[in-house]
Amino acid sequence: MVDVAQLDDFMTHAQFHKEKYGDNLFVFISKHYGELKTQHDLEHREEQKDHEELPFNHQTCSHYSTAFVLSRADFMVPKTPQVADTTSNYFYQESYCQIENSDIFQPPKTA
Template identity: 45%
Template sequence: MTKLIALILSFLLFAQSMNIGINDIILVDELFEHAQFHKAKYGDNFLVFLSKHYGEQKLEHSEKHQEEHQDHEKLPFQQQTQSTLISVLVINDSVPIDWSISSSDKVENYHYQPPSSSPFKSGIFQPPKVA
């Protein structure tokens, strides 16, 4: 049972990382129907069909066959998402930045006080005296 749960969670994580949603899974039958249409009308095998709708021939196919545009919108995996993180650091050269910390800028808010409880007075919980 544990292996089954791990397998399901792994598949879910993989599907989310590939941006596959429930809508795409539901529309897989549309993909196979359109593939059958291409096989009957154009004689395309499945790899050529994938190339025409998701690969190198996509632009050419969409320009030549405008009448299939509504069918193409129903196919799964058509959404395109981009998540980009752009970080820009602008440093003006006219303003010098001093990254060093002087000793007067340091705030001393640490004060060590040896433990006063009895278990710590014996040598067993103390650090070694001689290295």
């Protein structure tokens, strides 16, 4: 997120390169992120502080790759057969009959 905030520094430094060296945007990106980076860093050490302020130019940058695959696939959903047996397979047996008849759940006898 910090890199997005530094886009203003990116544009300012790109404008500086356009005015001083006549670089277009592609040459500027190559000098700071591409194959001309090593040569540019050696020749222009006075711009080192400006280079440190550029976005995506430090080791703590993390990138997240999100892939979206758009393809049309026909998925066959198998039909489930209807259950013909309507009788219940579940037999509940009340197991709390002793607690129900216990005196603990009865109202107090003396008030």
